[in-house]
């Protein structure tokens with residue numbers, strides 16, 4: 001059955017016409033073909049409809065759109081690169097919401113190498129910003145699989161994590177200042193480049209990770225770091241799961257906390273990557289139970305980072321923690337190993353239906369979490385294939401599950417919520433989180449009721465009402481109904 005398009009009220013029609021006039025033809029999209037990819041989330045779970053997509057070119061235009069929308073009661077769905085994993089940037093199916101995509105706001109306003117900062121607009125693509133920093137001999141460390149298409153505004157709004165959190169922190173740790181347009185159209189110019197500013201509440205932190213529910217992030221001052229001149233990388237097979245924690249501890253100490261990444265992968269995931277993803281090559285002759293991809297950064301090109309890594313691995317071999325290791329000899333080989341890490345995600349999709357999780361627990365509890373979660377899901381569904389991998393250096397496990405070989409995908413996916421519930425229970429029992437880095441969006445909104453106290457939920461709802469009294473910003477996302 002074809003759904004009838006939503007007919008805007010007179011007030012809404014008038015508001016839309018004023019928004020279109022304010023944006024001009026380049027700033028407005030309403031043809032179905034161009035809109036379609038922006039109405040479906042990156043996991044293809046949600047598909048929505050909208051009144052059209054506003055594509056403002058600057059902060060003033062964002063402010064004007066929001067002021068008009070506020071008066072008319074138009075709901076806004078902010079959108080960056082639309083790579084989010086929880087349906088946060090997808091409008092609902094009513095057709096009454098307005099998409100606000102920041103992609104045209106992609107200028108770098110300032111690079112201050114001496115201050116180790118850059119001031120950038122929300123629509124800048126993450127990978128481009130890494131390049132801008134590198135040109136100034138600096139590092140912007142946020143790095144994740146979607147970096148070629150996600151935008152910094154989306155990264156900050158969802159407090160993205162990625163592969164370098166163990167050393168540099170999440171997106172929220174990388175911000176000194178923000179510019180935000182509030183739901184009523186007022187602009188908060190908080191683009192301070194200060195590392196010390198104790199003048200009351202740290203308001204930027206309220207918007208970081210707020211997933212578009214409190215305002216539109218239009219620009220940010222980002223922290224930069226010295227550019228590592230050397231990256232020493234190793235893919236190692238470890239003796240058992242507990243070893244991952246011991247090796248992590250040692251790697252952080254031995255490198256003077258210059259450990260940049262520490263990624264856990266089950267050995268069979270490397271086989272799946274080689275089987276399904278063109279160009280992925282598993283370097284070991286054997287399928288080990290567990291492997292770690294680790295990387296240490298060094299400030300010089302004198303090989304000191306590699307020496308530190310080799311000596312760490314030597315003692316780990318002697319102590320029986322590490323049973324095999326591959327150290328790339330060139331930048332090409334290093335890139336191949338990282339490609340393998342990214343390929344395991346695609347490989348699991350190709351192997352069949354999946355149930356996904358993005359949990360975290362204290363790092364010391366990672367092995368226990370995996371063991372207990374495995375036991376729980378295997379009891380629920382014999383033959384289920386746990387596929388846990390992730391940024392274990394910071395306690396984040398993408399505890400994914402693949403369908404039993406002989407079970408139809410529909411039957412497996414029919415038990416999605418039940419399996420997810422159980423896995424979240426295990427994470428929560430270990431003081432963990434049900435969302436380490438992807439956020440809450442639409443898909444985990446109701447799960448939040450189980451893991452936040454009444455006091456926490458009350459504070460979240462109070463903030464929402466304070467900033468967005470009409471409930472127009474990304475309704476239905478992140479904050480569970482009372």
Ligand SMILES: Cc1cc2nc3c(=O)[nH]c(=O)nc-3n(C[C@H](O)[C@H](O)[C@H](O)COP(=O)(O)OP(=O)(O)OC[C@H]3O[C@@H](n4cnc5c(N)ncnc54)[C@H](O)[C@@H]3O)c2cc1C
Pocket residue numbers: 042077078079080081082083084085087088089102122143144145146149150151152153154155156157158159160161162163211212213215216217218437438441474477
């Ligand atoms: C292959 C792949 C790998 C990934 N790996 C990781 C990973 O390692 N770590 C990780 O954390 N995530 C990862 N993600 C998820 C995703 O890339 C990140 O969440 C990313 O930060 C989202 O950025 P985006 O620009 O695509 O935002 P979108 O998906 O467009 O939006 C995300 C949320 O932010 C809001 N929003 C967007 N822009 C703004 C703005 N300017 N102001 C206010 N609100 C806004 C949206 O309404 C939505 O709620 C991955 C995704 C893919 C597809």
